[in-house]
Amino acid sequence: MDSWSRRKAGVARAVEGVVKRRKHVVLVGLDGSGKTTVLTRLKYRCFVSTTPTIGFNHEKVWGGGYRWSCWDVGGGERLRPLWSSYTRATDGIVFVVDSAAPDDLMEEARVELARVLKKSRASSVQLGIPSPPLLVLANFQDQVAARTAQGVALSLGLGEAGGVVWAVAPVCALTGEGLDTAMASLRTLIDKVRQDARRRDRWR
Ligand SMILES: Nc1nc2c(ncn2[C@@H]2O[C@H](COP(=O)(O)OP(=O)(O)OP(=O)(O)O)[C@@H](O)[C@H]2O)c(=O)[nH]1
């Protein structure tokens, strides 16, 4: 191989390495919970005004020191059936919640989250891969009425999210507060799920 071809191969390997390290995550949650604001905040590091998402958005972003390929799917009622095609075989599910929402909206979020986790578990079993971890972003922490991370976990019934590794992170997409810490904790969860699966395979 001449020096030009060697250099080309080196660059190709480096690009492949970067792409491999980039994890694939899906943002879901009720309409108005702040998914697109989270995505644009991670992408542009500033507040960007949004309109309701009709369909989806996709961006490659940095968050918590890691690279992400991030899908943001609209949360309107008619779009929710689409969520499961995005959460299939993803590295992580990010469920965004308005922590200051009234109880009936939290209940709606609980039902939708349970549905998305059930579908994700079923497709992971079908594909023979571990269920992706769940990160709940307890958004709208700038609001006086915002529930704490523990309050959000309780309202969403996360104690019953059987078999799914999860965490809740308090964030404010408006200011970006908490988002990098949240994405770093998601990466820890993804690595944990992978390590546990490798360990289980070794013992089989
Ligand atoms: N005060 C406050 N407002 C927020 C926060 N995050 C998002 N918003 C606002 O909430 C509104 C809805 O945000 P979006 O990001 O469009 O919500 P979405 O989840 O993408 O909604 P759909 O696309 O309809 O599913 C916007 O006016 C945002 O500026 C937050 O942490 N605090």
Ligand SMILES: [Mg+2]
């Ligand atoms: Mg949106």
